[in-house]
Amino acid sequence: CSENGLGGVLLPLLTGEYESYHHPKYDPFWEACQDLNIVVCFHSGPAPMEDYYGQMFPMGNIDNYPGAVGIFISEVFFWTYRPLIFMTWGGVFERFPRLKASVTETGQGFLLPPMLKMLDHHYHDTHFSAKLGDYRTHLSMSPTDYFKRNCAIGASCMPRTDVEIRHELGLEQLMWGSDYPHPEGTWPHTAKDLKDAFTGFPEDDVAAILGGNAGKFYNFDMAAVDKVAAEVGPLKSDFV
Template identity: 35%
Template sequence: MIVISADGHAGADLLDYRPYLESRYHEEFDAWAKAYVNPFADLQAPEAERNWNSARRLRELEQDGIVAEVLFPNTIPPFFPSGNLTAPLPSAAEYELRWAGCRAHNRWLADFCAEAPGRRAGVAEIMLNDVDDAVAEVRRTHEAGLRGGVLLPGVAPGAPVPPLYDPVYEPLWRTCAELGLPVNHHGGTGAPGLEPNPVALAVFIVEVSWYAHRALWHLIFGGVFERHPNLRLVLTEQGADWIPNVLTTLDYYFDRFRSGDATAEAKFGGPAVAGLSLRPSEYFARNCVVGATFMKPSETPLRHEIGVDRLMWGSDFPHDEGTFPYSREALRRSFHDVPADELNRIVAGNAARVYGFDLDFLRPLADRVGLTEKEIARPLEVLPADATSPVFNPETIVRAW
């Protein structure tokens, strides 16, 4: 079988970003890098090179039966306070340097993808402080070969930029739709900043996916999908079990907004939905795809409610919660009873459609390193003792949000 991971993470080692940074920022970068203390143990361990060592990465992914992947950011770009996904949006005073670091990451990523032609779809990072800058970077990275689309930052309450439903972002949506680029919204973004105390960290883990979900209803009620029927939103690494319940809730509110009743729901929401021609669940079916990452056994039975053609599996390499080095076992655990045609769409076909992978090109690689349908159809009876991915948790839950 061809297996494409729709959720991988990569980035340069800190000092290796310097050549990709515009020279006028080198002196400031040198001072910043000298003073920066990396708080992430996994980015200081020897295994951190999985983020940037192309040969090692290909070797270990092939060991897991994976032949291609979509690449989201992971390491610390120049002038960022933390990793790309969880860093809060910059203030006006911080924007110039952070934007320079963002572009440096995109340049590095284009070169990294070029080291494995046809096997990596890099997702370009943007910021929302200046929409004209964002649009220009979308066009530049598209021309540079980053075919993974755009990483849409989340906008937390109180952020220094307008919420995602604001009309100020219309040029961004228009450009992505024009170029046929998916807009990716990854778990971890959009949440309030991390605070270094035990309770705050626990609350973050409970809430972080919900903050990432917010982009869905912002773009629906903001009319973005109505104006751009071909725009594709990819919701990645934020689970899949929440989707049926949330779509039911959104449809309920939509119907109440349109009711014309003398209720707070109709009064508050009526104007927003007056120009919408579809219900939220219908926009989801037309415009959205889910990077379900390491789908858990509790999520697999929901695939028909969500839509088999809207689900993409991912290994989350090289994160601790990812499935490496047990991706083969993870696929058996979650998909052993899924028909082959559905399974092929979830682990390869849908990602090929969304991100432009050539399945004929990947076929010889899969024949060499991939899993067989017969192998995946064998239920996993013994969980790997040292596995760290949630897919191997003995008990799983279905989330309500």
């Protein structure tokens, strides 16, 4: 991958019959990704569909499972973040401090802050869980600190409300995306959506979210990116 110019590898959210991502057997893979500057990527969508639609999914009658879609869309983003939880508590980011991981299309604004708050709570307050065994002395930082150092968010169709809490989410972690060509994406109204979301915010913050953060995280050739952006990208004046 690296020799052919690829900068990321997409891993499944669900490992099925294989070990989950906190198992040390994956360490050689994490080490290779770290050394080659390959980003480990996770994308929303996969979930235990049989729980929602029955054991015969996708061949069964989904009408027998009322509310299945509502249950799925309520839980699907949790499954997207789940590998990061395994990697954090499993010490993957501790052992490989330069490893980078991204999650994409995750509903970050309403889910990420309380999730990190919950993880940090368990890291700092061990009174109620220490009886289960040691789970944190192998970590030198809080889950939030690992997230800010090692992770980034592919923020699909980022709404203005998420831009408003960009510092709470982590300004340097946010990478805007259009989700093209999905029908829930911004196309063909991308220009309007960008203006609605980003107008009035500091120029440096907007530039970081719209491209700078992704360029740094994925080690893009920004000179090449700038040439394309000059032809098709929005203007700074669009967000005044």
